[in-house]
Amino acid sequence: MTTNTSMIEVKGLRVVAGSAPDPVVEIVKGVEFTVKKGEVLALIGESGSGKTTIALSLLGHARGGCSIAGGSVKIGDIDVLSLDEKGRRALRARVVAYVAQSASAGFNPARTIMDQVTEPALLHKLMTPAAAREKAIGLFRSLALPGPETIGDRYPHQVSGGQLQRLMAAMALITDPAVVVFDEPTTALDVTTQIEVLSSFKRVIRELGTTAVYVSHDLAVVAQMADRIVVLNAGRVRENGTTAQVLDAPADEYTRQLLAATRRPEAEFTAPDEVREVPLLEIRNLSAGYGRVDASGVPAVRVLDDVSLKIARGSTLGVIGESGSGKTTLARVVAGLVDRARGDVLLDGKPLPAKLSDRTLDQYRRVQIVFQNADTALNPSRAIADILARPMSFYHGLRGAAAQKRMLELLDLVKLPASIARRQPGGLSGGQKQRVNLARALAANPELILCDEVTSALDTVVGAAILDLLAELRRELNVSYMFISHDISTVRAICDEVIVLYAGQCVEAGQRDALSRPPYHPYTGLLVDSVPALRPGWLDSRRAMALAALPALGPESDAHELCSFRSRCAARIDGKCNVTPPARKKLPSGAEILCHHSAADLSRMQSTETVTA
Secondary structure (H helix, E strand, O other): OOOOOEEEEEEEEEEEEOOOOOOOEEEEEEEEEEEEOOOEEEEEOOOOOOHHHHHHHOOOOOOOOEEEEEEEEEEOOEEHHHOOHHHHHHHHHHOEEEEOOOHHHHOOOOOOHHHHHHHHHHHOOOOOHHHHHHHHHHHHHHOOOOOOOOHHHOOHHHOOHHHHHHHHHHHHHOOOOOEEEEEOOOOOOOHHHHHHHHHHHHHHHHHHOOEEEEEEOOHHHHHHHOOEEEEEEOOEEEEEEEHHHHHHOOOOHHHHHHHHHHOOOOOOOOOOOOOOOOOOEEEEEEEEEEEEEOOOOOEEEEEEEEEEEEEOOOOEEEEEOOOOOOHHHHHHHHHOOOOOOEEEEEEOOEEOOOOHHHOOHHHHHHEEEEOOOHHHHOOOOOOHHHHHHHHHHHHHOOOHHHHHHHHHHHHHHOOOOHHHHHOOHHHOOHHHHHHHHHHHHHOOOOOEEEEEOOOOOOOHHHHHHHHHHHHHHHHHHOOEEEEEEOOHHHHHHHOOEEEEEEOOEEEEEEEHHHHOOOOOOHHHHHHHHOOOOOOOOHHHHOOOOOHHHOOOOOOOOOOOOOOOOHHHOOOOOOOOOOOOOOOEEEOOOOOEEEOOOOHHHHHHHHHHHHHHO
């Protein structure tokens, strides 16, 4: 519930990078906005728009190499920018709290969660240890964390990423701050976990009447959380309005571009002229994992279980599933980076050795991988020219003028200027680094590129540009992709066919249209149902899933032949799903699923859910 009292007032805020006598660059340019008490304001824009820099100024903080050069920031009656170091420390403890994007980087792995969550309250002597513990448990309960009385006794590595993100929110809220800044807190989470975290954040903000600033590049997420939206571009405010107005009747052209990138249409691809019977890549009954493999070929930790797929030359296969479903392991098996326990991998109908060391240079060249995190995939001490020179020399023996010519062609292919060749990765944006990553893969002249979550760390506009680039390269070079993602809308945009993985099993496989309407496998339904809609109120009206609260389905069996999704499935059949392996069956869409339910049953259940969602 909002009131007319302003809790945050920002006027003429200017932030610069660098200091005289060196060149000074203005990165936040006269930004102004107010936030009423109890209101949630979203700061939205692409990478480099200044949204996190502005959010940090609410704590009186500027990142290294930057300084707040002008304007005013008021939190209640406090003039933030006039505070000394002691005053800023007190502000951050009692008045403004911060929830960062990466919770894993915000926790000490050597201390229990409870010690770290209660530390701000104890450090500033706001309550006794017993009272702080009791308050923390209450916050754990409000944030829908499992075992609220005992989860604090664990260490950070013993909880999931989504749970850790909620625990960081508890740490921020323990001191009853007037304002909480959420900085992209769900960007790294898969869709189902994101919904749980967003729901818990929204519930606790409402319960406590907290004023919040939510930083994001995802308009669909913002639509669920915010009362008002400030749209930023290049350090300036482009639009400032209610959530409904900004989404339904945007006044600024840049806002319309952001909305268009979010509502991106599916790409249209023409089928190859020559239909080949032999697929470029074929995987048969693949099982893989980690640890010792027993006599029957089963690894100690099984990650993939009896997975089969095909990728035709010039086509794109989407591999979708939550974190831990086996997507990345699948790509690494194909690339030769993870050994397989059982099964065959064929390239153009010929067996591909499991180990990279056993592959020929040509086999190595034909299959390339582009990793999720471009920051860690590129050597920070090398110039882009050197990074691209290595595969050209290794695979094709190119040096000197020939290598220089090819390097310029590669940069042009991925839409980067030639001048970037002299720069190091640290001087590039996230989107530019991912393009260099792609150029390095293309330097080998591959036939198959394994794209592992290549847009998940990028903002909506930059991610859409990378998808457009992949589609263009496919048309020009006839290259094939295995495109790994947890984002159904991304997979719909770029892929011809899709397989859905859950706990290492392929539970659904078919054309991308199979994801557009029921019926589908219950797990695919969960993924589809967890993609935020671009309208306010979607999160509140979404059907209550309460997966963790499902009753136990009799004695659980660890037999891997049974459906891997059975313990979370709202449609499971007692006495069947926990006893009998599901049969593979074909749906009207042509997709194959692993499920006991008939297509008619699934269609009826999922159509009802769609109406009530």
